[in-house]
Amino acid sequence: MVGTDASKRTISELVASVADRISDSYLQAALSWAERLPSEREMAEGLGVSRGTVRHALQFLADEGAVVNVPQSGWYSSATTYPAPRGPLLSLSASAALRGSKVENRLIRLTARLPREQESLGLGLSLDEHVLAMSRARVLAGQTMCVEHHVISLTRAPGLERSLEAGASLYDTLERHGAKPVRSDLTARAALAGKDAAHLGVDPGSPVLVEDEVVTGEYRQPLMLARAVWRADLYRFRATFTSLSPSGASGPPPDFTASSEVGSWE
Template structure:
């Protein structure tokens, strides 16, 4: 499904004496609008993934990181704390910073497979296959996927594991005609999106929803939880490069192993009268005289 995007730059990482040395060439092109500490966090995370570092691997001292990345201690500390908040790194007061094993965190603006999302956190993904079969699409499935009722779909249900720990129950349904080789794959290791891309189906966007639910008996048994334990249930319809739906996905994540995060922006002009600045007496007076009680946005809907 759905990592902090990496910057374009050149870097070299060397392992020595239990630590990792990061040396950057030109810093590359920053992502517009990203604060510097976010860019630094992206660079550190990129190296963790690219160099296949594992939970417990030690990062260089902060002084070395500041020198190699060309940033101040304040900026570096903000970057590391941001990564620590996601579980990507961990701090030891006496020994420094280490690659963390933490939570799997999913931002909604990045469409990644589970395999790649896990790799971006320095984790190893695997799967236990519960079902991998071809069957006729139901009426609802056919409608959502733009198929004729009863058309063949490939259904894949797996328990997804990170470093051997079950974290999610994943179910995907894909029209068989889009990738006829789907039933032939080893789904204990294969990435669904990678297989689809090799067949010419490129995921580009998804309609995605997430809600909190309580684990029923089946989910509790498969994920090693107590019945009633919290789960995050994500459902999505994924679209290809031609804006055609090709996957119905349903993934139930353990609440203690998964975090969903989002960046929210306020629509331009909401709650501020045109032609008047914030706190402008002229703007307030104009609204009182108009009797409308609101400007461009409607404050009755909350702030």
């Protein structure tokens, strides 16, 4: 996760879990910005934990910008927070396997090195902690769908550079090294192929979809920065949203499902 030094503080597994449950139970259901949350006592009783644990979790969420504390009033959802999309965290290999397909990897480059300044900030590393920089093309049914660029913390996945196999799932390999991915924050934008064009088999001026991703593990520690450059004619993103519950109604948080497909645009 990219954030302030305060947001990178180490927290316990319990506090991280309570922070997620507060987000799911209260922030996700907020029907308007700057909505007041229940009291710490009410949340502690509802979640079955101590008020101290709830307070630590709320402070962590405040560091992330999700909530704000108003003295003598209580905790409020941040005016900059939106209900977050939710869906399963699957690697491309796992997603393809669910459809009976297999993704092949073509390695472009692989090197262990010191991080650049922006990489060290994004991964919460010092400039003398090594990262694994990897670029690879992802091939399905003989066609290159995308080019991926990864920068992975070797502090949190030690020995990864010696055991990463060309055809193996990166997520599975990370998990075997004690760095299981549990969350992905992703943004997508339209762009031109540029320097990735040759690996994609398109002209530099061809349209592509670029996904920038921060993958985090347990205790909210950033594991990997990734950029995927997709051929626009071979990729489709599909999402389904459902409306929020009426004001004052109880129930689960808003639902979100999403899937990625490889094929021709219709």
